[in-house]
Amino acid sequence: MPTLIDKIWAAHGVRDLGDGWALLHIDRTLVHDLIGSMVEQFADSGRTLADPDLVFATPDHAVSSAPGRTATTYPLGGRLHGALKEACAKLGVRFFDIGQEGQGIVHVMGPELGLVLPGTTVICCDSHTCTNGALGALAFGVGSTEMVHALATSTLRMRKPKQMRLTLDGVLGQGVTAKDVILHIIGTLGASAGVEHLVEYAGSAVRDMEVEARLTLCNLSVELGARSGIVAPDEKAIAYLRGRRYAPAGAQFEQAGAYWRSLFSDDDAVFDREEAIDVAAVAPTVTWGTSPEDAIAVNGVIPGPDASKDAAKQRSIAAALDYMGLEAGRPIAGTPIDRVFIGSCTNSRISDLRAAAAIARGRRVAPNVSAWVVPGSVAVKRAAEAEGLDQVFLDAGFEWREPGCSMCVAANGEQAGPGVRVVSTSNRNFVGRQGPGTRTHLASPAMAAAAAVAGAIIDVRSL
Amino acid sequence: MDPFTTVTGRAAPLLLANIDTDVIIRVEHLTAPDQTVLGRYAFESLRYEADGSEKAGFVLNRPDFRGAPILLAGANFGCGSSREGAVTAIQQMGIRSVIAPSFGDIFYGNCFQNGLLPIRLPENVIAELAAAPLLSVDLARQAVIAGNAVHPFEIDPRRREALLEGLDDIGLTLKQMAAIRDFQSHDRVARPWVWTPVALNGTTS
Numbered sequence: 001m002p003t004l005i006d007k008i009w010a011a012h013g014v015r016d017l018g019d020g021w022a023l024l025h026i027d028r029t030l031v032h033d034l035i036g037s038m039v040e041q042f043a044d045s046g047r048t049l050a051d052p053d054l055v056f057a058t059p060d061h062a063v064s065s066a067p068g069r070t071a072t073t074y075p076l077g078g079r080l081h082g083a084l085k086e087a088c089a090k091l092g093v094r095f096f097d098i099g100q101e102g103q104g105i106v107h108v109m110g111p112e113l114g115l116v117l118p119g120t121t122v123i124c125c126d127s128h129t130c131t132n133g134a135l136g137a138l139a140f141g142v143g144s145t146e147m148v149h150a151l152a153t154s155t156l157r158m159r160k161p162k163q164m165r166l167t168l169d170g171v172l173g174q175g176v177t178a179k180d181v182i183l184h185i186i187g188t189l190g191a192s193a194g195v196e197h198l199v200e201y202a203g204s205a206v207r208d209m210e211v212e213a214r215l216t217l218c219n220l221s222v223e224l225g226a227r228s229g230i231v232a233p234d235e236k237a238i239a240y241l242r243g244r245r246y247a248p249a250g251a252q253f254e255q256a257g258a259y260w261r262s263l264f265s266d267d268d269a270v271f272d273r274e275e276a277i278d279v280a281a282v283a284p285t286v287t288w289g290t291s292p293e294d295a296i297a298v299n300g301v302i303p304g305p306d307a308s309k310d311a312a313k314q315r316s317i318a319a320a321l322d323y324m325g326l327e328a329g330r331p332i333a334g335t336p337i338d339r340v341f342i343g344s345c346t347n348s349r350i351s352d353l354r355a356a357a358a359i360a361r362g363r364r365v366a367p368n369v370s371a372w373v374v375p376g377s378v379a380v381k382r383a384a385e386a387e388g389l390d391q392v393f394l395d396a397g398f399e400w401r402e403p404g405c406s407m408c409v410a411a412n413g414e415q416a417g418p419g420v421r422v423v424s425t426s427n428r429n430f431v432g433r434q435g436p437g438t439r440t441h442l443a444s445p446a447m448a449a450a451a452a453v454a455g456a457i458i459d460v461r462s463l
Numbered sequence: 464m465d466p467f468t469t470v471t472g473r474a475a476p477l478l479l480a481n482i483d484t485d486v487i488i489r490v491e492h493l494t495a496p497d498q499t500v501l502g503r504y505a506f507e508s509l510r511y512e513a514d515g516s517e518k519a520g521f522v523l524n525r526p527d528f529r530g531a532p533i534l535l536a537g538a539n540f541g542c543g544s545s546r547e548g549a550v551t552a553i554q555q556m557g558i559r560s561v562i563a564p565s566f567g568d569i570f571y572g573n574c575f576q577n578g579l580l581p582i583r584l585p586e587n588v589i590a591e592l593a594a595a596p597l598l599s600v601d602l603a604r605q606a607v608i609a610g611n612a613v614h615p616f617e618i619d620p621r622r623r624e625a626l627l628e629g630l631d632d633i634g635l636t637l638k639q640m641a642a643i644r645d646f647q648s649h650d651r652v653a654r655p656w657v658w659t660p661v662a663l664n665g666t667t668s
């Protein structure tokens with residue numbers, strides 16, 4: 001009867017608070033530099049941290065990604081870094097500092113270190129905490145007040161969200177990745193389809209995906225409006241975790257594995273909403289507007305306000321076309337671009353960099369295009385360098401930079417200018433996300449690399 | 464947190480879908496030392512020209528809606544990031560309640576943590592409210608009142624109570640610490656793998 005989420009929820013109920021509310025145990029709290037001042041206040045206020053061993057921190061949002069950067073290369077970020085580092089020392093929280101194995105985008109570092117385990121509850125003051133659901137964890141973003149609650153008590157007061165199952169069947173076509181699939185889903189169902197829900201991704205296409213592809217899939221759950229996404233842990237997830245630094249070892253790993261294999265939705269489980277998508281029909285996908293739901297096949301045409309029957313959405317489409325400097329009815333392919341950003345918690349893992357490097361190898365970034373590759377973590381960077389991917393990118397004219405969020409949110413000052421058109425492997429094309437007036441097109445790493453060499457949005461399959 | 468009871472005043476219609484948290488408050492303002500001036504930067508890209516002057520057409524710049532305590536919005540308002548500054552920026556503009564067909568989940572939760580009342584009402588009702596000269600939001604009655612029209616809204620009873628009384632969640636939960644420790648000692652036996660690896664936390668490098 002129970003769903004995967006029901007099982008995890010039940011295992012974490014400290015107390016039933018009535019009216020559908022529960023006091024839920026939180027197994028892992030991940031912390032980043034953007035809330036450095038808040039953690040500093042927590043430490044200074046004399047509050048005690050309920051369980052320092054369950055909290056892990058790293059600077060990612062506001063650190064420079066410039067080669068040779070230090071904590072203070074971006075001064076505002078340096079202040080947050082300092083505050084976080086000091087507070088962590090005071091509170092006894094493990095802090096993965098710049099240059100150390102473990103530093104990286106918080107949602108890249110958590111799975112990579114084996115901190116995120118199937119069946120655990122994971123929170124972070126960041127909406128893309130949903131990424132971690134790929135390993136079968138119940139992982140979601142919280143605001144800073146809830147974060148303080150979790151730091152002080154290792155729990156959260158929560159009402160169980162509704163549940164949606166998204167079944168993905170079929171085989172991915174050539175040049176199509178998990179990023180294209182999730183953009184296509186958001187384009188089809190809309191950016192508020194998942195509101196008030198947790199989403200379980202199921203189906204043969206999800207089982208066929210490697211763990212890193214599932215991380216990309218789950219990463220955009222919040223862009224579907226959902227609080228989180230989750231995939232039932234299988235042998236791939238278990239194999240992924242074996243030997244990771246904070247994953248259990250030896251007999252305890254086997255004991256854990258036996259439990260993890262019991263975490264799936266029962267055959268007769270009932271969901272509040274069910275949707276099915278045939279991924280065989282998905283083409284390489286790119287966004288044209290200022291919401292992730294503005295996603296179309298790369299060989300499609302830019303829609304106009306008449307594409308929606310909803311008045312508020314029609315106004316949004318018109319405003320988006322204006323902001324993006326695009327004309328309805330024209331093909332999206334062929335749109336000239338200025339910059340490319342390959343990175344972010346969506347697409348900065350080793351498999352992403354390999355996919356981009358496969359396109360970059362032996363080619364050159366188009367003149368007038370500036371293209372960055374920002375690995376997701378120190379570990380990813382080192383792995384890529386060991387394979388020579390850095391050289392592939394450098395030879396092709398890409399910049400090879402230091403790990404962090406960088407241009408995904410531009411909280412470290414790495415903004416593109418007004419009117420600058422960027423193809424980005426990140427997850428948000430919001431107005432001003434990459435800098436005031438900057439125009440963002442979301443795409444997969446291979447599509448972004450293809451755009452870099454073509455100097456325009458282009459179908460990666462045509463290269 | 465201050466309790467919330469009723470709010471009466473103008474309701475500014477900002478009827479666009481998917482107004483996201485980056486539009487509500489840009490991330491660089493959250494890294495600035497002074498977090499009490501966020502209101503000045505709320506809705507920056509909609510509100511100001513590139514040279515910093517006000518856009519005359521933006522609803523909250525219009526003399527009749529400047530300082531309005533109620534905001535009417537399109538679907539999926541506050542989608543995007545978990546930044547609580549999105550809530551405080553709106554509050555610092557003087558807005559006490561936002562009425563929309565739907566909200567981003569994290570934003571919706573953050574509203575309650577800070578005493579901003581988010582109300583879900585259907586789009587056609589919001590269109591009607593936009594035509595009213597004055598609105599009253601009454602949390603105790605669970606209704607939005609426009610002249611003679613009374614529009615009831617749904618709200619979780621716990622959240623309503625917490626807002627009405629200005630309750631502090633952390634204080635309440637700290638009283639449950641014994642139950643939490645009890646849960647944990649059982650969990651250490653049931654799921655040791657959750658606990659053992661991180662017990663090395665301080666010693667690994």
Ligand code: SF4
Nearest residue numbers: 128344345405408409
């Ligand atoms: S990479 Fe972007 S989306 Fe991911 S945590 Fe950093 S800022 Fe947020």
